[in-house]
Amino acid sequence: MTNSHAARGIDTSRPHSARMYDYYLGGKDHFEVDKQAAETVATAYPGIFVCARENRAFMHRATRVLAREHGIRQWLDIGTGIPTEPNLHQVAQSVVPDARVVYADNDPLVLKYAERLMRSTPQGRTTYIEADANDPETLLTAPELAEVLDLNRPVALSLNALMHFITDARDPYGIVGRLLDVLPSGSALALSHCTPDFDPQTWEKVTAIYTGAGTPVQFRAQKDVARFFDGLELLDPGIVVGHRWRPEAGQGHTATDEPLTDAQVSLWVGVGIKP
Numbered sequence: 188m189t190n191s192h193a194a195r196g197i198d199t200s201r202p203h204s205a206r207m208y209d210y211y212l213g214g215k216d217h218f219e220v221d222k223q224a225a226e227t228v229a230t231a232y233p234g235i236f237v238c239a240r241e242n243r244a245f246m247h248r249a250t251r252v253l254a255r256e257h258g259i260r261q262w263l264d265i266g267t268g269i270p271t272e273p274n275l276h277q278v279a280q281s282v283v284p285d286a287r288v289v290y291a292d293n294d295p296l297v298l299k300y301a302e303r304l305m306r307s308t309p310q311g312r313t314t315y316i317e318a319d320a321n322d323p324e325t326l327l328t329a330p331e332l333a334e335v336l337d338l339n340r341p342v343a344l345s346l347n348a349l350m351h352f353i354t355d356a357r358d359p360y361g362i363v364g365r366l367l368d369v370l371p372s373g374s375a376l377a378l379s380h381c382t383p384d385f386d387p388q389t390w391e392k393v394t395a396i397y398t399g400a401g402t403p404v405q406f407r408a409q410k411d412v413a414r415f416f417d418g419l420e421l422l423d424p425g426i427v428v429g430h431r432w433r434p435e436a437g438q439g440h441t442a443t444d445e446p447l448t449d450a451q452v453s454l455w456v457g458v459g460i461k462p
């Protein structure tokens with residue numbers, strides 16, 4: 188680890204989920220240790236690149252649907268990841284230029300690049316908060332959040348590829364419930380979550396690789412992902428594999444034009460509205 192990384196709290200001696208994800212997406216903001224761990228995952232599960240790409244594509248579609256059809260103008264995106272264009276605010280502001288977005292992540296490397304998340308339209312506003320999803324109170328009471336979001340108006344809570352990093356021991360359902368509690372009626376939850384449902388053996392290996400690298404994970408079955416939406420009204424088509432949620436023209440295929448399989452994508456996604 189270089190001194191400047193250490194000074195910023197960035198540990199380059201161990202792989203980190205945000206930087207491995209950057210590698211899956213073809214980004215450049217990762218270190219050798221992340222690349223090696225990501226390649227080990229890819230050996231066990233070659234679909235990981237498709238999974239990451241489809242996860243991102245779901246975020247784009249869900250954001251546009253919420254902006255266009257459900258009047259959402261504000262987002263709280265937790266587990267943002269290293270900025271990858273288009274970022275959520277760019278997608279939202281392409282539909283509603285005055286969209287406001289609060290980003291949060293607990294990886295110091297995301298903080299390093301947070302300036303890329305601040306390039307808002309003049310009409311809208313964005314901010315970045317370094318925060319741990321395991322401590323929702325600190326995030327919800329952060330002054331930066333209150334400066335950007337009006338919690339009396341609907342907010343979309345965006346938890347993409349985050350909750351499988353929060354094991355049952357950390358009360359993931361309690362965390363999501365607490366976050367939704369403070370949001371008014373008409374707010375939304377958009378969530379994606381990796382699953383072992385289509386290929387349990389492969390996902391056992393993926394779980395072992397992340398856990399062995401110091402990142403506990405819990406990939407969940409569809410019924411357990413559905414619990415995050417308890418009390419919400421699910422938008423059609425419900426909780427489905429990522430590429431099946433309102434696909435747009437030209438999506439849902441591999442680079443060689445084969446239809447994607449559920450096992451390749453291995454990601455449950457859904458969007459629910461708070462009544």
Ligand SMILES: C[S@@+](CC[C@H](N)C(=O)[O-])C[C@H]1O[C@@H](n2cnc3c(N)ncnc32)[C@H](O)[C@@H]1O
Pocket residue numbers: 204205208242243246265266267268269291292293294297318319320321346347348349352
């Ligand atoms: C797989 S990436 C997903 C990035 C982005 N949400 C997306 O779907 O494209 C997961 C992100 O969650 C972040 N993360 C993991 N555990 C977290 C926690 N307890 N609190 C905040 N962020 C967390 C990681 O640092 C990483 O940036």
